[in-house]
Amino acid sequence: TMLKQICLLILSLSVGGASVVQLNDANVKSVLAASKFSFVNFYADWCHFSQALSPIIEEVGKKLKQEFPDDSQLIVGKVDCDREVNLAQSFKVNKYPTMKVFRFGQMQKREYRGQRSVEAISEFIRTQLAETVIRIEKSESEPTDAVPIPLEKDQGGIVGFFTSNNSTGFVEFSRVASMLRDDCKFISVVGIKGEPEKIVFQKGPDVGSRISLPKPGEDSLKEFVMSQCVPLVREITFQNAEELTEEGLPFFILFYPNDDSAIVDSFKSVVERHLSHHRRSVNFLTGQGAVFSHPLHHLGKTVSDLPVVAIDSFKHMYVFPHDVRDSLQNHPERFSDFVADLQSGKLHREFHHGPDPTTAASPQHVEVPPEQPGEKDHAPRTDQAKQQPPSHATSPPKSVFKNLSPSRNRYTILRDEL
Template sequence: MRAATLLSVLGAVAAASASDVADLTASTFADTANQPLALIEFFAPWCGHCKALAPHYEEAATILKKDNIPIAKVDCTVETDLCSSQGVNGYPTLKVFRKGVPTDYAGTRKTDGIVSYMKKQALPAVSEVTASNHDEFKTADKVVLVAYADESDKSTQQTFRDFADIYRDEYLFGLSTDAAAIAAAGVTPPAVVMYKTFDEGRNDLEGSIDDESLLAFAKEHSVPLLDEISPDNFAMYAEAGLPLAYIFVPATDSKREEIVKAIEPVAREHKGKINFVWIDANKFADHAKSLNLQEPTWPAFAIQNIQEMTKFPLDQSKTVDHATVSAFVNDFAAGKISPSIKSQKVPAVQDEPVFVLVADEFDKVVAEDKDLFVEFYAPWCGHCKKLKPTWDSLGERYANVKDKLTVAKFDATENDVPASAGFRISGFPTIKFKAAGSSEWVSYEGDRSLDSFVEFLEANATNDINEPDNLEAELDGETEVKSGRHDEL
């Protein structure tokens, strides 16, 4: 009896500890990601937000199990290469996968929200359109994509359905094989029509329809010719993959409509190659400053290449009118304008404990055959102020090996990180390391103590930064004998 009771208790414990969330590794990831639909969390065990999500994620996995929707997670402290390949740069990151293709999860992080979102994702992405609902459906959203195909054309129908599965969160999709609806649309199938509430109101794609033509068509025509930009629609422009041209003008300016209208022909000329927007200069003056428009003088104009992290401000002494903007944009498109790089002056003397790095010297310093350890900071940042004495001590510790290692600081509020660096700064302090002879920057994620910085450098520096540099230090016994590089921190 006791044995039976013990087995029963153990079975209950095992059942209670069993998880419906699959733990994925590099070798098992593809099996789940390639399912028709799956939700995968990329997390770190120490992450507070991940811990808060965990019970809701577990409950949702159990509920969704009966719907055959896999819920899984990846420990990014273990599967670092996998998480890097998926573009994970924060925790937790949730992605919805459909046959290997990821999209960002856009639901809440509570049990009910996760379940509701994933069940909706499991529904068909394409609605059936007939003559009876055609007029209503094509005006049901700001952007509606309707495919018209012959009943026998299964290839076009499947291509459109597959595309809709991937972009279901961005557009409303409909499919019609109804001859009366096709006649009402005035198209010859196969065709796709984009119905929209702005600009020309309609765009047509006819002929051979495949994934590439659908994506190019959707991206080109779903973005308004010249609309107001705000936090609500910024992501749409950022994901479009095109340079973004801003007209900075106060929303209250009596001439705002006139100014914007004058630039519309320039936007139309470059449609599909550069997106144009206007932005409230009073509300988003800091964004103007981030594009190196330094004076609060409006209107102003600038182009930002989000993908390449470059910015091209129009000289603020010039008038923002059709002729000036047209000439500037044409020169930009022709590659005749160099990106603007904000930089402090190069220090005449480097007399601080750490090297003062500025944008104008960034590429030069990076190219030197030295290990490079850089703190990107903001003068107003409390954490940066707290770190300063430790960072100075680190510079002093390696003062005798400056020919092998540069410990530097970079004021990211007064200097732009050049596009050549390949990264952007989104928080302070950000600490980056680049080994001598390498082009790869490594983010420092350890604690901010002197001992941890030293241990990190000893493990990652290419140059021998621990070699005794003077006889006096060696005789005083201040030089420690090191055991060599560490495999891990």
């Protein structure tokens, strides 16, 4: 044990004062866990993108070490992925360079994908270190439920009521707020007396909308925040498409007319009521048809065909075979069947072999060419055209959303994750 303590002391001394910490299997857990925020560059020396980024990361480390000298606040680190193969695999690094963010040792789902400059990366880190929780001091005479909560109409937030800023509940609340700052607004009311501390989700200024945290604890709070604040259906844009594709889940997407908010609401309602149990296996998305006119074109559709629902599995694309408006209003079970057919392999099977004999209406489908030239694993049967009448909606050759994954102009891609 004495030897272990000496090793840890030497390790802490080697980390302390370093502008950019070289991370490895021996120190990564202790270093990252001890810091509120860590920015880590995963690189390979032979990768020219990594070579260009390396001096930038070193300069960021030197610059921010002067602003945030305490390692418990900030660590700028780096991992040589050729030397630390297991470490790179454990953090799911599939491209070089990859810049990941950690809070209290926990990897965050969003990577840094911004401009690769000293100024841009430094400003990003400063923003991430800014205070997350909006703090409100409650007066002694003010009833707890009468404290005004700064939430706009229809804006959701997590509100904690605590005795002091030093209470265990507040410390846990602050940690979770830091880790999930991108997913929700966090507000604390400090100074309650004669009543237990509590955490609620509140929508807008209406106290009647509050939903209480079912049980205390950091893990319970994380689950509560995700269930209340993270939307089941998200809007896809060209700005977030790369991030969404890296989640690796098939897209179930509604392309809608720009001025038709009603159909978006209807789609969200159907997904929440009938498809919410698929949230860990499917990404439910909406996208403005005018913005995604190019993907629509590849589906054999135009904005005049909207609304359109499709699944992109990143190998094939499948167009929902029924009328979208009628299905949303009268036959929501059709969407459940559509997802079930994807997950059972029926859509893939029908792509290769044509419609099942008992299928009245099968989804229109699109082949995504295999990644390696000459591979024919996903070539359709040559007699498929005889089985199905030709249609302009079945002609597009590629999955557009797979093409929105990380660009080879910015990264060295190790393997295709999707």
